[in-house]
Amino acid sequence: MKAVFWQGKKRFELGEAPKPRIGDDQVLIKVEAASICTSDFHYADWDCTPPIIPGHEAAGTIVETGKNVRTIKIGTKVAVDPVQRCGKCEICLSGIGHLCPNTRHLGNSENPGAWAEFLAVDAANCYPLPQNVSALDAALTEPLAVCMESFERANFQPGWDVLILGDGVFGFIHAMFAKIFGARKIIIAGHYNSRLDRIAKETNAITCNTHNQNLTETLEKTVGKTGVHLAIEGTSAGAAPNIALNALRPRGTLVLFSYIWKSEPLDLPLLNMKELNVLGSCRSLNCFEKCLHLVSEKKINVASLIDIKEPLADANKAIIQLQENKKNVFKAVLLP
Ligand SMILES: [Zn+2]
């Protein structure tokens, strides 16, 4: 089958791979759409060994099932949760299997990802698509689900004011959820006017381009001096968490959504004095079905996130656009 391989550093190449063999509890999926995530550009930072077939955001049709699979049939269109868990360890049994220490995450050297014609994945990780949801839209269920998790972690309440740091695709999706879940004010901070404008148009968020606007002033004008109830960190910048802590009202909550490569110490006296909550959010628990439902109900406009659609053979073209035309591009989807 055809597949795109990460070949080290920043190199991605189309090549041939054997069709994946499925385990007894797995299914084989003919991939119809697989999107590109910013995390796919970090293999070198994690010291991964090439070649790797990336891709952890996907949807397609089941074409083969393992002998133990009873829950899902050949021909079903599904979205894929890339976090394959063991189901047996203490963490899985305690109900938070998305954090299983034995996770086999799609898109690493042992678990080939979805930038390919076929994908092997645990049947338990497949979510049937509602009838009116396309594979193209469903490929983005994973990024939707991980953003929904931020709100679940924070125990979000309607009427809250929300600050989102970062105007990338995850910032956009967080702003969409803030609107759907009934936020009073949504403030989004970023660096690109074109992105911020698109996010504002879709979500009514108040924007702040921190290159030329002062975030503290924007916040004061929008929600007053007290601060926001929830801040979501989506920039990966080391300084961002403390900026977010300063924006919170007493007993406010900071959700650390992004992986921060160069972390800086948190302002602990501030945490203490304002009784702040700091929560991590990684992957997602029980969010796939809810996200597919919201897409099916047209509450989430997935199309507004997708700027590029390319066949596997043009993966590089899509990757270059994502990296070089940041201000105009949110998401690229490969169509094998
Ligand atoms: Zn991702």
Ligand SMILES: [Zn+2]
């Ligand atoms: Zn486990």
